[in-house]
Amino acid sequence: MITVHSVNLSFAHNGATLPVLRDISFHLESEDYCAIIGPSGCGKTSLLFLLAGLLQPDSGTIDITGSPRSGTILQNFGLFPWKTVSQNIALGLVLQKRPPHEVRRRVDSLLEEMGLSGFGEHFPGQLSGGMQQRVALARALAIEPDILFMDEPLSSLDALTRERLQNLIVDIRQAKGISTVLVTHSIEEAVFLGRTIIVLSGRPGRVLQIIDNPDADTDNFRQSDTFFQRCIAVRQILAGEVDGPHA
Ligand SMILES: Nc1ncnc2c1ncn2[C@@H]1O[C@H](COP(=O)(O)OP(=O)(O)OP(=O)(O)O)[C@@H](O)[C@H]1O
Secondary structure, eight states: EEEEEEEEEEEETEEEEEEEEEEEEEOOOOOOOOEEEOOOSSSSHHHHHHHTTSSOOEEEEEESSSSEEEEEOOOTTTTOTTTTTHHOOOHHHHHHTHHHHHHHHHHHHHHHHHOOOTTTTTTTGSSSSHHHHHHHHHHHHEEEEEEEESSSTTTTHHHHHHHHHHHHHHHHHHHHHOOEEEEEEEEEHHHHOEEEEEEEEESSOOOOEEEOOTTSSTGGGGGGGHHHHHHHHHHHHTTTSSTTTTT
16 A cells, blocks of 8 residues: 655755655555646656655655565666676565576466566567567566566557557456556556556656546456546546546
């Protein structure tokens, strides 16, 4: 469970203060699937970093119940090009000093689960974008996280590869009971993957609206009328055609 209350964030830039996030408040239940969407530069990545504990707010609070183990997938995959696929996937486990036989077992099972069997000794540069993304996903899953933070994980992929990986994310979180927080530019992706969709304004990012999207993850949602209606609703909020409760 994550509760964000009246969070403000700014960066110092060229001697001036750049306000990035203003008065952000929301609440996520455990095993929620959250999508954060907003215009470029509105502070989405900064908000994800705050949630992941990689940044601290200027004011306000972020309370996370328990001590969930978190995995993070950064923009552009964040793989080490000089390490093999297996070594990349093993990274978190090695840092946790897990025994080598356990690391090998987890890596082999994730290679299979992600459809990467036979590519363990390849380097990231020898793989397609979709495969690299699956390596990044496997690396984040290796430590068996309770919550997965993802920063535009699929943005550089072609449309069909992107859809396949969106489906894979759905399968994984259903099978493993993982909460996800996803930053995306894509309205369709936010609606497909976000059960709670947080729509931010331009910088400094404020919450324009929080949309409850309970149909995310249900069968055939992508083809349903509800899906298209929600996409239109999110587009209207982003375009300023509808005032949200916090606008
Ligand atoms: N470490 C930093 N120091 C100074 N300014 C920063 C820093 N990180 C981000 N910013 C600025 O904060 C603003 C928000 O950046 P952020 O990356 O959070 O936005 P975003 O919504 O994720 O952008 P995009 O959609 O383009 O990826 C931008 O104007 C950016 O230049």
